[in-house]
Amino acid sequence: MEFDPTTLTQFAVDYGLKSLAALATLIVGLYIANFIRDLVIKMMDRSKVDPSLRSFLSSMVSLLLKLLVYITALGVLGVEMTSFVALLGAAGLAVGLALSGTLQNFAGGVMILLFKPFKVGDFIEAQAYVGEVKEIQIFVTILTTPDNKTVLIPNGPLANGSLINYSTQPTRRVDWTFGIGYGNDLDKAYAVLHQLIAADDRILKDPEPFVALHALADSSVNIVVRVWVSAADYWAVFFRMNEAVYKTFPQQGLSIPIPQMDVHVHKD
Numbered sequence: 001m002e003f004d005p006t007t008l009t010q011f012a013v014d015y016g017l018k019s020l021a022a023l024a025t026l027i028v029g030l031y032i033a034n035f036i037r038d039l040v041i042k043m044m045d046r047s048k049v050d051p052s053l054r055s056f057l058s059s060m061v062s063l064l065l066k067l068l069v070y071i072t073a074l075g076v077l078g079v080e081m082t083s084f085v086a087l088l089g090a091a092g093l094a095v096g097l098a099l100s101g102t103l104q105n106f107a108g109g110v111m112i113l114l115f116k117p118f119k120v121g122d123f124i125e126a127q128a129y130v131g132e133v134k135e136i137q138i139f140v141t142i143l144t145t146p147d148n149k150t151v152l153i154p155n156g157p158l159a160n161g162s163l164i165n166y167s168t169q170p171t172r173r174v175d176w177t178f179g180i181g182y183g184n185d186l187d188k189a190y191a192v193l194h195q196l197i198a199a200d201d202r203i204l205k206d207p208e209p210f211v212a213l214h215a216l217a218d219s220s221v222n223i224v225v226r227v228w229v230s231a232a233d234y235w236a237v238f239f240r241m242n243e244a245v246y247k248t249f250p251q252q253g254l255s256i257p258i259p260q261m262d263v264h265v266h267k268d
Contacts, residue, residue, distance in 0.1 A: 022077040029069030037062045047114075057110075102139065108159030109138040122167035127153050171204065172231045174238050178245055179220030181255035186213065186221065192252050193225055196244045202237050204228045220257040 041058050113136060118124050122133050124143070129151050131143035141158055143151040166172070180189050190211055197209045207228050214224035229237045249256055 018077050022073045025076050026069060026073040029072060030066065033062065033065035033069055036065060104156035105139040105154045108155030108157070109136070109140075111159045112136060112141065112155055117163060118165050118167070122165055124166065125164040126158055127161060129153060167231065170231060171228050172234045174227050174229055174234060174241075176225045176238075176241060176245075177214055177222050178225065178249075179217065179222050179257055180249070181257045182221060184221070184254050186223075188252065189223060189249075189254055192248055192254065193223065193245075196241065196248060197225070197227060199244075200237060200240060202229055202233045204230075219259050 037058055040061050044057065112118075118133055120133050120136060123131070124133060129143055129145065131145040131149075131151060133141060134144050134150075135142040138155070140152045140154055143153065145151060178189075178193070180186070193211050194209070197203055197211075203209065204227070209228075210224075210226040212224055214222040216222075225241075227237070246256070
């Protein structure tokens, strides 16, 4: 085989130019990737994104951008990337299908940390559980129930399902329905209830407490009571009023009826 210096020189020139172009692509691409990563971090800092999510997202953005830069640089160098990209896509699809539930929980965690439907310390009701939010992780949210149980709820269903946040508003309305016997003095019952409401300084004056006849039931005249309290005082006021009504109504000559049934026995 005859050695051709011209061909070798041309090959060296072509390969050298491609190498320089690939190197330039790599340097410029990595610079742009780092610039975009820093820009994303600054945007998340301004948006006050959760620190754990901020670190994870910045790392993921940096990894994806650098991978794109390396693939582009290899393509400029002349490496055939079609098969490699197809293989990478197939592997990504397989992993995505295998981890579909986990990825759904990850996406749910991202949505929760970005849009903040609740935060650590809030008292929520979701997925048939009630409790205080102790920790929001990427894949699960941890609650502590009122009886001190720890509940881990996957973020996927939590982000896509119905949720009640009891801590969002500073005040809450407390509702009761109290029954008195037929023949009892309704106006007197109203007066007693207003006195009990006025005696508890945790009950707010604005909005004004509401007391009214609710229903003429089978065995009682039902009175509805609605008051507003600070969210933190909800249960204390609720239980205190139940106790006060139970003790005060009989003292004021107001009966608290119980369901009754008359049974007639017929003898042949």
